[in-house]
Amino acid sequence: MSELISTGIEGLDVLLAGGLRPGTCALIEGQPGTGKTTIGSQFVYDGCNHAEPGIIVTFEEFPEQIYADVAKFGWDLRELEQRGLLKVICTSPDVFLEELSSADGIIDAMIREMGARRILVDSVSHLLQVAETPKELRSQVYGMFNGLKRAGLTSMLTKEISGPDSVGAAFEEYMADTVINLVFEIGADYYRRRYIEVLKCRGQNHFYGKHTLKLGSHGAEVYPRRADRPACMHQPGPPLSTGIDGLDDMLAGGIKRGQAILVAGSAGVGKTSLGLSFACAGAAAGEPGVYVSFQEPPDALAVLAEGFGMPAERLQRENKLSFMHFPPVHLRTDELMAQLERRVTEIGAQRVVIDSITDLALAGQDTRRLRETVYILCSMLKQHCVTSMLISEVPELFGQSYVTSEHISIIADGVILMKYVEMESEIQRAISVLKMRGSDHDKGIRRFTIDGSGVHVHSRFEGTEGLMAGRTRPVSITLSVRSFTEIDEHHNQELLTRFAQVHPRVAPVSVSLPYNPDEARTTVEGALAAETSELAVAPLCLYWMPEMLESGRLIPLDHLLADDELAEHIPELLEAGRHDGRLYAIPALAACGVLLYRKDLLEEFGFDGPPGTWDELITQARTIVEGSKEEELIGYQFPAYMYEGLTTSFLQNLWSNDGDIVTEDGQLGLQPEQTLEALTFMRDLIHVHGLVPQNMVSAAHGLEPQRDFIEGRTVFLTLLPSVAQAAQQLESPVRGKIGITGPPMGPHGTQSRTFLSGWSYGVPVGARAPETARQFIRFMTDPQVQKERALRGGPLPTIERLYSDPEVLAFNPDYQHIRGMLRTARRRADIPSYPQVSKLIQRHLYSLLRAETSPEQCLEALRSGVAEITGR
Amino acid sequence: MDARVAEFITKHAQNLIGLDVALFFQANPQTFDTAEGLARRTHRDVDQVRLALERLAEGRVLDVFSRSEGRYQCYALARDPAAWDLLCSLSEAYVDDLDSRKQIVRLLMRRRREDGPNQPVTDGPDGSSN
Incomplete structure (x- = not known):
């Protein structure tokens, strides 16, 4: 050469x-x-x-x-x-x-x-x-x-x-x-x-x-008409902000470096404002940009940007932002590209906006040549590691068939569509991300506005369909609630109706989850995994919530509640909803394991108070059952069939006998003496003392012990406090006769210990109506709504002050006592690999309670199994 | 007007064609062409152009080159710096100074009358006619 x-x-x-x-x-x-x-x-x-x-x-x-x-x-x-x-x-x-x-x-x-x-x-x-x-x-x-x-x-x-x-x-x-x-x-x-x-x-x-x-x-x-040259598609570094927070959220953080994004929209909808925001935000962050315009002269663009509070003049003086103007009439695209490349090199541009490719078409190019021009333009910019935004005008104001009539969208790595939509006799603006290579972007259609401070992207249009086609129609939104009792279910339905009244576009469809939290988990997991989830709100049980948070399939709820509102919740429940510093779930209801007992029967048989130890429990139960006129009276029940309730029953007994699964210093617990005592106690209640019916280990869905107790057929029951609230209903024969206390202690026990439970609400990533879901969560977790639920026998509130609220205490004096138990309750999620450990416990306890294995065999199986799962 | 220029006008240019050819060589000093070629360039009668070229060669303003064993001649600006200076003075007087230009044209007209009525009548370069 x-x-x-x-x-x-x-x-x-x-x-x-x-x-x-x-x-x-x-x-x-x-x-x-x-x-x-x-x-x-x-x-x-x-x-x-x-x-x-x-x-x-x-x-x-x-x-x-x-x-x-x-x-x-x-x-x-x-x-x-x-x-x-x-x-x-x-x-x-x-x-x-x-x-x-x-x-x-x-x-x-x-x-x-x-x-x-x-x-x-x-x-x-x-x-x-x-x-x-x-x-x-x-x-x-x-x-x-x-x-x-x-x-x-x-x-x-x-x-x-x-x-x-x-x-x-x-x-x-x-x-x-x-x-x-x-x-x-x-x-x-x-x-x-x-x-x-x-x-x-x-x-x-x-x-x-x-x-x-x-x-x-x-x-x-x-x-020279540039030839197709390979471009570096994958460039390291975090995504580039568009300068519009809501749009960045839609783009999963922003635009990937080196990508070419097509921004298509109707005339006047705000494409240029978006392009200016992208260029100015980059320039202000030290990423120089070039804005190529064919219509608006540089002065007018600078004035527009300044009007939005973007310092375009200063950025130009500092050589971080450059406006290039090419009149579209006598445009030579090869010359444009050469001059643009020169400018990109001169200022080290990392962002380029072409406003617009519609004007490129005016340069006397046929469709094929235009497509080729855009392709080569994108390749050239990628070679310089430039992230570009190509603006295109679509002819229709409402509804449309094509993003561009020239099929440019095939070339672009991403497509953002901006449209006018007609909603309730009002023209609104809608934005959606149709395509974004390599990005898990928001698939929703969001409302956006333009004011004196620029473009603002808001929440999704929800409860409607056909927006982009220009034919909107209302649709129902599926909201799920977790009900513990029949009363609770009625109340939840009432709350849903009230919510729908203040959200007119919502025609809510309630979904009640299965009582068994493991079955509920399957439903929720399906909703989280779905690309488009029918379920707008996902109830999350405290013990399996960590896995859901780790799945990355929940929308952050950081700014849904103010700090002072969040501070009202029980800290342990609130913190369970955080992952990697972000909040994904808001506590909706609390729970802990308690011993429910019949105050009337204890008084009748001369007992001063509820049992504090296992021996006292056995003595009181046996005394009452043997002395009672009721032939069918059951001495004691606890969740005994193979589900999570069986694990919590065992944990309460183990913890209240000073045992542990894993010790505080991280070693394998399941101390032989304490554990063997707990296992023997549980087995003997059925097979030695005959206080627990044998058929309890094969209960159908876990509600039988609860129903037996509410209907007055059981003396003692280990379950959740909500059972006591359900027993307060008028038709219950035990209304006003129920007492609540902590789990009785074993021979080694020094303190009654229960487990902390509860449910929080989160929003699946694929939820069709995430904003409605967020508002519904805000509504359902509101202190006033939680108080209403408490006053109607619903589940325990997650708002701490309600446990000392005079009205709540007047309705149920046990609340003060329960708050004390909640404070000392232990979190199952603190046990390493808890889901696997729980399954192991259920499997071996089930065999024990069916007398298929001895307590010693069960102990050995538990110790070796837990050691294997936890690596201890 | 420079006396050298006046002398050149009366002795060597002699008429408007001679003046045009001289000015052409001043404006295009690397010209190397035949009488036919220069006649085309100046749109003049080839015989008259040839006569003008010969006079300018005699006046040592142009060099003449015999080519193809004398079948034709080519003309070029003489290498003598004095010739170039003279043409530049002529151009200056004729192109840049209106009074000098009028004097040059009058000189040429006078010479034509002295030579007799057989000389062709030609429009002057400034549009004046006899």
């Missing part, structure tokens, strides 16, 4: 893969006015400036005219002549040929004398004057080519052609080493543009096709 000679035109050198080979002849052919003489003169002028003297031979145009013509480019040919670097020779074709060939030829002598290296012969068409036959002409031209080569000149010879049809037929083209064709075509916009094409370049590679030629203020400029 170093041997090649520059033509003096950077873009033409690119087309020639470096320039012309020394000593070769290049034929520049074209119609009148295409720029042949300018290109040839530029070639010679460039040589003069690089110590390569040159000659211009003109057969027709006067040298004085050439001097004047090129003076507008700032070239002083007379001055070069005075310095002996140039001669502009005015002669006739026959004289030139004679002088080039004869022994005493003055032109030959001149070439040698001045050491000329380059020559322009303008034009070879005049050689027709000196030849009478085609054969003679060919001979003359052939001789001239050889004469120029013999003189060591690199030459350009111009040739006039009448039109495109003349190309490729003349013998000069066969003789010339390089053939460059110039055309001056009229486009679809009735504007004439110059193009240049290298038809032949002997011994060299060259770029094919027509490229833009422009006669600019410094001579001829060639803008």
